[in-house]
Amino acid sequence: MCNKGETVKLYVVGVGPGDPELITLKGRKVLEEAPVVFCPSTKGHSRALEIIRGFLKGQKVVLLEFPMKAQNPKVHLTKASEVILKELERFKTGTYVTLGDPSLYCTFFWIYDHLREKVSVEIIPGVSSFTAAACAIPLPLVLGEEKLALIPVLYCENLSTYINDFDTLVFLKVKGKIKDLKEFIDVDRYRVFYIKRATLPEQKIWEGLEALEDNDEDYLSLVVVKKCRS
Numbered sequence: 200m201c202n203k204g205e206t207v208k209l210y211v212v213g214v215g216p217g218d219p220e221l222i223t224l225k226g227r228k229v230l231e232e233a234p235v236v237f238c239p240s241t242k243g244h245s246r247a248l249e250i251i252r253g254f255l256k257g258q259k260v261v262l263l264e265f266p267m268k269a270q271n272p273k274v275h276l277t278k279a280s281e282v283i284l285k286e287l288e289r290f291k292t293g294t295y296v297t298l299g300d301p302s303l304y305c306t307f308f309w310i311y312d313h314l315r316e317k318v319s320v321e322i323i324p325g326v327s328s329f330t331a332a333a334c335a336i337p338l339p340l341v342l343g344e345e346k347l348a349l350i351p352v353l354y355c356e357n358l359s360t361y362i363n364d365f366d367t368l369v370f371l372k373v374k375g376k377i378k379d380l381k382e383f384i385d386v387d388r389y390r391v392f393y394i395k396r397a398t399l400p401e402q403k404i405w406e407g408l409e410a411l412e413d414n415d416e417d418y419l420s421l422v423v424v425k426k427c428r429s
């Protein structure tokens with residue numbers, strides 16, 4: 200079992216939304232120096248690993264399987280923590296990579312409590328998908344007195360309840376939920392942007408409600424809704 204006293208260290212690196220050049224210098228440095236890299240995955244596929252693959256120089260890569268759920272079942276969290284601790288016992292340091300910025304909907308925080316008592320953890324920020332998307336449009340998400348809301352559509356009911364309190368709303372996890380969004384957006388009062396695969400070569404940006412595809416199954420898509428300035 201790892202003992203925090205013997206300076207066992209885990210870095211958590213936000214690898215950004217897709218373009219590998221958007222990873223920070225610090226993130227890239229710890230990644231390149233890590234003897235072992237932990238990648239969250241679903242059904243054996245890791246989007247974070249795809250982004251960083253070009254930076255790897257023969258390090259051990261460990262896929263940690265997490266199902267797509269708001270709260271991952273305890274069994275997966277316990278297993279992932281145990282795997283990380285076992286590898287750190289051997290290598291003394293390692294890096295966990297995560298999409299975008301680690302502070303936003305990142306699976307790592309479900310296991311943080313299991314690890315923090317046993318190893319030292321340093322978290323390195325990354326470029327978030329929604330700020331990257333806003334820059335790509337380009338659109339200031341908020342200016343002056345404006346307020347911003349970040350909403351994971353997949354887990355929210357009654358989306359219309361948020362609309363009056365904010366000037367800009369960013370909807371993440373929109374896969375399978377586009378129809379719900381369309382129902383409450385008043386196109387006379389709001390500009391609507393639909394961004395798929397921000398910063399990747401296949402990035403696409405549409406403006407207008409009609410662009411939203413009811414059956415969008417792309418996990419890497421988001422919607423920005425911004426009140427028209429009068």
Ligand SMILES: C[S@@+](CC[C@H](N)C(=O)[O-])C[C@H]1O[C@@H](n2cnc3c(N)ncnc32)[C@H](O)[C@@H]1O
Pocket residue numbers: 216217298299300301302303304305326327328329332370371372373374394395396397398399418419420421
């Ligand atoms: C679990 S959240 C992770 C958010 C991430 N930590 C961040 O800072 O962007 C996953 C959601 O982020 C959004 N997302 C992540 N990368 C994206 C990209 N390249 N383009 C558009 N949306 C993206 C999608 O809405 C996706 O369903």
